[in-house]
Amino acid sequence: MQYKAATPEEYIEQLPPERQKVIRELRHTILDNIPEGFHERISYGMLGYVVPHSKYPDGYHCDPKLPLPFMNLASQKNFVAVYHSGIYADPELYDWFVAEYPKHCKRKLDMGKSCIRFKYMEDIPFELIGELATKMTVEQWITLYEKNVKR
Template sequence: MDIEEYIRQIDDRWQDAFIGVWKTIGENLPEGFQTEMQHGMPTYAVPKETYPEGYHVDGGTLPFISVAAQKRHLAIYHMGIYSNNALYEWFTDAYPEHMATKLNMGKSCIRFSNPQNIPYALLGELAGKMTADEWIELYESRKS
């Protein structure tokens, strides 16, 4: 399945929100990432040409941000926020300035249960905070 096919199969309730989040991230992400399907989700990843070693789990491209439309929520998996405490703290501190709703977040997964309550500007800012080279450096430092 490719990304367009994935979008076509999303439930109507989540389709516009997914497209908005996917575009917002893509428009704000620094150069150096490619789009692909990974683990059943549309993903922005570091290509093998940039990071030949690849992801330690499967040797494929190094995932950075994935977006998934689930039955009850929209999920954003941000590997950089999982690995960088300062970035995690910045996001959790900034969230209340953008949304009145409670943040529903695990270590790398940001979940939205209402398609009307998504802080697109904040997600765009988050997407622009780490370059592919910075993500590779952080990934390498945490790998060992």
């Protein structure tokens, strides 16, 4: 689901009350842990954490007018999603996350290429998401992106 919002606060205000609390906590978890240099903004109709054009002028290969995306956070119809491009591009990071997840959550991991889905709000492993956010700097993401994703 995409919400029409110009700011992260506007995005959160549009959510159902039970989702607002969870998205706020995930947002603060990411902001408290993501390395310096990533910028928060609305990206693809959800909360986004991107590499700004000032650090990576080429922008996103699909649309160079957009900054390079890294993480996103969204309230979807049936779940809350954390999108992490680094998990998709770095097999070691993916393996680390898959191995760590059961230590933090009793439910089975529901994950796509870069999307981690949480259907049960009470089982979101905030500490693990915070640790995931620390795992890649802007410079590391740009290098990995250029090596594995940009064509």
